[in-house]
Amino acid sequence: MTSSSTTPVPARQLHRGVVVAGVVASGIVVCVVALLAAGGAPKPLPAGLHGAGLPVSWAVPVLRLLADAAAIVCGGAVLAAVLLLKPEEGGKLGAQGLKAMQDGAVAASVWAVASIGGLIATASVILGLPLSHLPEQAAVAGQLDQVRALAVAVALTAVLAVVLSGTRTVASARVALVLTAAALVGPLLTGHGAIERTAFWTVLATASLVVHVFAATTWVGGLWAVVRYRGAVDRFSRLALGCAVTIGATGLLTAEIHLDGREGGWGLITQWVTTGYGALVFAKAAAFAVLVTIGWWHRRATLPALADRPALFYRLAAVELLVMAGTVGLAVALSRTP
Incomplete structure (x- = not known):
């Protein structure tokens, strides 16, 4: 006697997959659209000239987006183990903490x-050479x-990745958190923070960008960790x-330094509508306002009702993650826009 049956996918797992x-789709679509709209998208070379090629040129922002997403997941997992999840006696990680370390290792x-x-x-793009x-x-x-x-x-x-795969204690998770921060800093020092101005403004722009990225990684990664591991909502x-206050302040400062350019004066407001870079800054500001509104609603409505209606919090958190992914896509496009 034979029978055919399929094991149904649990509703929670299916919802998580969606x-x-x-x-992922939000981040990629927003990044591509922003690059095309703001003038940062790769352009075909004139006839007779050879370079890296459009596929390789497009791979730069796409791979940057993938790396940023993995960094956020890794940072969120390590942050959860260090700050959000309750350890066992003796400073050992609990079951959820160990799960976070394995997630972090994969993300790293x-x-x-x-x-x-x-x-x-x-x-390949900088040197203008094909990959071959x-x-x-x-x-x-x-x-x-x-x-x-x-x-x-x-x-x-x-x-x-190696450290996280073998991490079993909160102390070693703290070491991993320091490594995560160090890995985040390197690419930022040669990104759009390094503008051609006086040493003071260059250092200020770079420092502001580093703090901005740390705060954003903590916010987005922390929310992902709360949804993933279902713990320490109040603490997060x-x-x-x-993080929201820090992101708002450093984002405004970094944008003004870049939009001010070399001409002097405060160019933030006027260049919001006169440059592609300014338009993306405005779009990021709008997305940030949406995220702050969602956060306010969490504190006002979903957190007080968390014990009785936990699904309400996690649904709103899912929407928040979608907006955050789009904002990360905007940030990647911003780093590639003149």
Whole structure:
């Protein structure tokens, strides 16, 4: 006697899969549309000229987005183990903490692979060479600041993946948190924070950008961790409030420094509507306002009712993650926009 049956997918698992797919799609679609609309999208070379090619040029922002997403997931998992999840006696991680470490190890591996791809694509685009000719100019590529920064990120994320896979205590999770922060910093030092102005403004812009990214990674990654591991909502709510204030202040400062340019004066308001970069800054500000509104609604309505109606909180958190993914897509497009 034979019978055929299929095991139904649990509703919670199916819902989680839909949310993950929506988050990924949101980030990619927003990034591509923003690049096309603001003038940062790769353009075909004139006839007769040879370069990296459009597929490789498009791979740079896509791989950057993938690396950023993996960094956020990794950071959120490590943050959960250190701050949000209750450890066992003796400083050992509990079951959820160990699960977070394994998630973090996978995310760090993806981060490393995406950084390797980004390193190769970035070198190809900067040198204007097809990938097939890049090995011939490996020494020259190794002198590029962007390539060196990505190489450091690759090394750190590879070490991080190994550390996380063997982490069993809160103390070692703290070490992993420091490694995560170090891996985040490298590429930022050669990104759009390094503007051509006086040393003071360059340092201020870069420092503001680093703090901005740390706060954003904590906020987005922390929310993902709360949804993933279902713990410490109240503690994360307080942390998220501090992150939101920091993101707003540093985002405004960084945008003004860049939009001010070399001409002097305060150019933020006027260039919101006169430059593609300014338009993306405005779009990020609007998305940030939406996220702050959702956070306010969490504190006013969903947190007081969390014990009785937990589904309400997690549904709104899923919407918040979708908006956050779009905002990350905008940030990647912003880093590639003149």
